[in-house]
Amino acid sequence: MKYLYEFSRMTETIKIHDKKFRKFISSVKIQKAIGKIAGRINADFRNKKPIFLSVLNGSFLFAADLLKKVNVECEISFIKVASYSGTKSSGKVIKLIGLNENLRGRTVIILEDIVDTGNTLENVLQELKAHHPEKIIIATLFFKPKAYKKKIKLDYIGIEMPNEFLVGYGLDYDGLGRNFPDIYTLKT
Ligand code: IMP
Ligand code: MG
Numbered sequence: 627m628k629y630l631y632e633f634s635r636m637t638e639t640i641k642i643h644d645k646k647f648r649k650f651i652s653s654v655k656i657q658k659a660i661g662k663i664a665g666r667i668n669a670d671f672r673n674k675k676p677i678f679l680s681v682l683n684g685s686f687l688f689a690a691d692l693l694k695k696v697n698v699e700c701e702i703s704f705i706k707v708a709s710y711s712g713t714k715s716s717g718k719v720i721k722l723i724g725l726n727e728n729l730r731g732r733t734v735i736i737l738e739d740i741v742d743t744g745n746t747l748e749n750v751l752q753e754l755k756a757h758h759p760e761k762i763i764i765a766t767l768f769f770k771p772k773a774y775k776k777k778i779k780l781d782y783i784g785i786e787m788p789n790e791f792l793v794g795y796g797l798d799y800d801g802l803g804r805n806f807p808d809i810y811t812l813k814t
Contacts, residue, residue: 663782676732736754741780
């Protein structure tokens with residue numbers, strides 16, 4: 627059987643599909659960053675009964691690890707961003723799928739794996755506003771400030787990253803690598 631990724635403990639490099647990656651951020655550092663976000667959320671949202679919305683697929687590990695450290699009364703739900711080719715000339719139409727909760731008057735905390743250009747986040751926000759929540763808060767585990775093109779304020783940021791392609795801890799390269807507990811970057 628041929629594995630699509632190979633792992634070397636000595637060099638801490640991995641191969642996924644055709645590319646080599648090297649370990650960049652350890653799981654220990656990631657968990658510390660998540661602990662800090664959880665601490666701030668616990669202080670800021672007592673008695674607010676927030677609803678967390680985890681944007682799949684990338685944020686599944688972040689959502690799971692964060693929620694284990696959150697101790698305020700809260701709900702969690704999972705959404706996906708689906709894009710369709712619209713019939714109008716404007717092209718792409720974005721829809722949120724999986725949202726069954728009534729958000730009217732609620733405090734919503736969006737959980738993102740990574741904010742890169744900010745396009746996805748802008749689309750999610752636009753869709754969510756139509757559900758009339760009282761407040762929308764954004765928590766992202768990773769952020770690439772040099773790639774960011776929007777003005778939307780990010781309320782909680784775990785770790786700032788260089789403008790490089792990353793894989794691991796929820797992030798994939800062509801479907802693979804989401805399961806790694808650490809973050810890897812392309813080997814140059
Ligand atoms: P944005 O719309 O440009 O902000 O990108 C957001 C989405 O692109 C993220 O939620 C990820 O799913 C994906 N993405 C952005 N940067 C990376 C990366 O370095 N590795 C893997 N996926 C990424
Ligand atoms: Mg994502």
